[in-house]
Amino acid sequence: MDEFESEMRQAFERRPAPPGLKRRLMEKRRTRKPYDSFFTWQRLAASLALTAILAGGLQWRNVEERRKEEEAREQVMTALRITSHALNQMNARLAARRRGSQD
Amino acid sequence: MAHDWQADFEQLVDQHQSMVFSLALRMTGDRGLAEEIAQDVFLELDRNLGRIENADHACFWLRRVAMNRSTDAMRRRRVRGMDLWVEMEDVHGVTTEDRGTPLGARLEQLLATLSEPQRAALILRYQEDLTPEEIADTLDAPLSTVKSHLQRGLKLLRAKAQSHLKEYVRDNKYAGGA
Numbered sequence: 001m002d003e004f005e006s007e008m009r010q011a012f013e014r015r016p017a018p019p020g021l022k023r024r025l026m027e028k029r030r031t032r033k034p035y036d037s038f039f040t041w042q043r044l045a046a047s048l049a050l051t052a053i054l055a056g057g058l059q060w061r062n063v064e065e066r067r068k069e070e071e072a073r074e075q076v077m078t079a080l081r082i083t084s085h086a087l088n089q090m091n092a093r094l095a096a097r098r099r100g101s102q103d
Numbered sequence: 104m105a106h107d108w109q110a111d112f113e114q115l116v117d118q119h120q121s122m123v124f125s126l127a128l129r130m131t132g133d134r135g136l137a138e139e140i141a142q143d144v145f146l147e148l149d150r151n152l153g154r155i156e157n158a159d160h161a162c163f164w165l166r167r168v169a170m171n172r173s174t175d176a177m178r179r180r181r182v183r184g185m186d187l188w189v190e191m192e193d194v195h196g197v198t199t200e201d202r203g204t205p206l207g208a209r210l211e212q213l214l215a216t217l218s219e220p221q222r223a224a225l226i227l228r229y230q231e232d233l234t235p236e237e238i239a240d241t242l243d244a245p246l247s248t249v250k251s252h253l254q255r256g257l258k259l260l261r262a263k264a265q266s267h268l269k270e271y272v273r274d275n276k277y278a279g280g281a
Contacts, residue, residue, distance in 0.1 A: 011207030
């Protein structure tokens, strides 16, 4: 350790805490305790409420997505049914025309 | 055995208030803020007293929380655009006499010009007399990073001291010390 470092050590000695720091701290400690537990409960309740809202929102979104999927599936099925019906009709007409031309 | 140790909050405040206050003061340069930080640190200790295993753990815990709180406070102030080290003299009226020798006072001022990590490492090294390994533990930083901060910080401080403190430059007191 050189001279500069020993000067640093001397310069950086601990400073005494301000007078009354302990007294102010103990007062704060006394008055803060009940509030602390109050705020802890408040925070806990708020967290629970937020979690419930988020879970509800997610659940609602899932249900809504499932409903939309079901609706889309129904629409596709209806479209397929209509198409199938039209094709059947077309086949029947073609068959009738073919029979007519053979006769 | 570690469990034989009984944490006494008041006794811990008596023992460590000077350490916590000095760490916060040297990190922030603001006496008012340093006192606020010291109070917060001890109130946090009060809430976590059950987890403190022994006297050494209490000291380690206090150092770590004091450094973290000081860094957070400086970050908050920086966001608001305030220069803390200007306040030391302007607001709280700390004079050179309060800070020991003129060189000591100047060194403290020059310390403020270093980066936060360098300042933190130097404070823990020279105020708390910690080894680089202990500093790394306290700051939760890699040892190589701490060693680099110490070396660069000390080199910078030495260079700044040489250029600022004319009497020491004149005497060439610290020439060739790096």
